[in-house]
Amino acid sequence: xxxxxxxxxxxxxxxxxxxxxxxxxxxxxxxxxxxxxxxxxxxxxxxxxxxxxxxxxxxxxxxxxxxxxxxxxxxxxxxxxxxxxxxxxxxxxxxxxxxxxxxxxxxxxxxxxxxxxxxxxxxxxxxxxxxxxxxxxxxxxxxxxxxxxxxxxxxxxxxxxxxxxxxxxxxxxxxxxxxxxxxxxxxxxxxxxxxxxxxxxxxxxxxxxxxxxxxxxxxxxxxxxxxxxxxxxxxxxxxxxxxxxxxxxxxxxxxxxxxxxxxxxxxxxxxxxxxxxxxxxxxxxxxxxxxxxxxxxxxxxxxxxxxxxxxxxxxxxxxxxxxxxxxxxxxxxxxxxxxxxxxxxxxxxxxxxxxxxxxxxxxxxxxxxxxxxxxxxxxxxxxxxxxxxxxxxxxxxxxxxxxxxxxxxxxxxxxxxxxxxxxxxxxxxxxxxxxxxxxxxxxxxxxxxxxxxxxxxxxxxxxxxxxxxxxxxxxxxxxxxxxxxxxxxxxxxxxxxxxxxxxxxxxxxxxx
Ligand code: UN1
Numbered sequence: 001x002x003x004x005x006x007x008x009x010x011x012x013x014x015x016x017x018x019x020x021x022x023x024x025x026x027x028x029x030x031x032x033x034x035x036x037x038x039x040x041x042x043x044x045x046x047x048x049x050x051x052x053x054x055x056x057x058x059x060x061x062x063x064x065x066x067x068x069x070x071x072x073x074x075x076x077x078x079x080x081x082x083x084x085x086x087x088x089x090x091x092x093x094x095x096x097x098x099x100x101x102x103x104x105x106x107x108x109x110x111x112x113x114x115x116x117x118x119x120x121x122x123x124x125x126x127x128x129x130x131x132x133x134x135x136x137x138x139x140x141x142x143x144x145x146x147x148x149x150x151x152x153x154x155x156x157x158x159x160x161x162x163x164x165x166x167x168x169x170x171x172x173x174x175x176x177x178x179x180x181x182x183x184x185x186x187x188x189x190x191x192x193x194x195x196x197x198x199x200x201x202x203x204x205x206x207x208x209x210x211x212x213x214x215x216x217x218x219x220x221x222x223x224x225x226x227x228x229x230x231x232x233x234x235x236x237x238x239x240x241x242x243x244x245x246x247x248x249x250x251x252x253x254x255x256x257x258x259x260x261x262x263x264x265x266x267x268x269x270x271x272x273x274x275x276x277x278x279x280x281x282x283x284x285x286x287x288x289x290x291x292x293x294x295x296x297x298x299x300x301x302x303x304x305x306x307x308x309x310x311x312x313x314x315x316x317x318x319x320x321x322x323x324x325x326x327x328x329x330x331x332x333x334x335x336x337x338x339x340x341x342x343x344x345x346x347x348x349x350x351x352x353x354x355x356x357x358x359x360x361x362x363x364x365x366x367x368x369x370x371x372x373x374x375x376x377x378x379x380x381x382x383x384x385x386x387x388x389x390x391x392x393x394x395x396x397x398x399x400x401x402x403x404x405x406x407x408x409x410x411x412x413x414x415x416x417x418x419x420x421x422x423x424x425x426x427x428x429x430x431x432x433x434x435x436x437x438x439x440x441x442x443x444x445x446x447x448x449x450x451x452x453x454x455x456x457x458x459x460x461x462x463x464x465x466x467x468x469x470x471x472x473x474x475x476x477x478x479x480x481x482x483x484x485x486x487x488x489x490x491x492x493x494x495x496x497x498x499x500x501x502x503x504x505x506x507x508x509x510x511x512x
Pocket of ligand 1: 164
């Protein structure tokens with residue numbers, strides 16, 4: 001136990017066998033099916049988590065509905081105070097939780113710490129927000145009347161999160177939803193359930209210390225069938241789901257069928273345009289972290305580089321040289337840059353994508369492949385690859401959750417932007433240029449069609465202060481900062497008559 005995993009698990013209250021259903025402080029024992037969580041770092045079984053069955057799901061729903069009655073009328077700044085305590089609790093366990101995230105899903109320890117930092121940041125943001133849930137006031141067209149709008153909590157929010165950010169994305173949703181007065185039920189990824197259980201322990205402790213109803217935070221565990229209980233449930237007015245476009249289409253349609261609300265944050269196919277006016281040093285570094293960080297398993301991962309033809313050869317040589325310096329290995333060992341993929345299924349998809357794109361005419365500039373031998377026993381470690389390809393190739397149009405970077409050339413910026421936007425997804429994007437006209441064209445209404453567009457920064461690593469999400473097949477939802485909170489509340493327009501008569505709007509006469 002060279003990296004202190006045992007101690008971290010212990011500090012986080014995890015055991016070999018864990019219940020996966022929690023109404024808050026109360027953990028429900030279903031005693032039946034288990035999910036085993038294996039580390040892609042070394043292939044070891046970390047622990048088991050019980051799968052939520054229908055009966056225990058009903059208990060979670062009942063507790064959250066009960067809790068909502070109290071939480072919705074707790075003053076928002078008081079709710080913020082609870083979230084402040086949650087942020088502090090996260091500060092205390094940052095190293096342990098970062099380690100668990102790293103060990104359970106395979107991102108580097110540095111990135112695991114970064115993920116927990118992102119949670120702490122959103123807590124701080126939410127605390128401030130708890131005093132700023134502003135509505136507008138309007139001028140009524142009728143004398144002696146006042147109009148305004150207010151924002152009320154919506155109810156039970158169902159959160160479905162993905163393995164790649166097993167805890168941060170949940171916190172973007174839950175911390176904001178909590179200050180908004182909602183209660184949350186979380187189904188963490190079945191590929192990283194222990195990280196979910198660990199967070200639930202942290203939150204329920206804070207709730208208990210404050211004598212708050214346990215159902216403010218509920219946890220359910222399992223695969224899509226468990227998620228389905230929430231997506232089809234009219235008692236859950238909002239479902240926020242993060243994951244693949246395939247999953248999002250199923251969830252979105254199930255929620256729409258009952259006219260519920262969904263907030264979707266799905267796949268990306270993020271590109272960087274590198275113009276002849278780029279600072280090449282920054283462009284290389286931005287592209288490198290964007291493409292290989294989290295082993296290419298961020299929804300914001302850089303998947304395509306669109307490079308001006310005049311610098312194409314030079315850039316590709318420098319990038320390929322940078323790739324030779326990447327050290328691949330155990331994510332907990334801080335000298336390594338790239339950890340494993342989440343599981344062998346992901347490795348298969350990575351291999352198939354490379355094979356397929358080569359059949360389509362792609363040329364491997366930096367060769368991929370699965371690593372074997374000492375340190376790579378889990379079978380989940382792969383080599384980041386660069387492939388020269390064309391934008392219309394089927395594989396280039398598709399999001400493969402692995403470190404495969406497609407590079408291509410362009411001749412003029414208009415063409416580059418058309419290539420950039422010429423994919424079904426629309427999450428994150430970037431341009432590398434020191435030329436103001438190019439940068440502004442990229443950010444204009446005729447530029448990038450993505451929810452995130454950066455200049456001289458890679459596509460990943462967004463800060464929590466902005467609204468996070470994207471267009472087209474990315475699903476259109478916005479989470480995290482800015483005014484994303486509005487998605488978690490219901491808006492009510494109020495008109496108050498304090499006059500002694502009853503004039504009708506639009507000047508309508510109706511006298512008897
Ligand atoms: C995700 O991959 O689902 O912008 C979220 C980023 C991170 C969040 C990624 N802050 O890369």
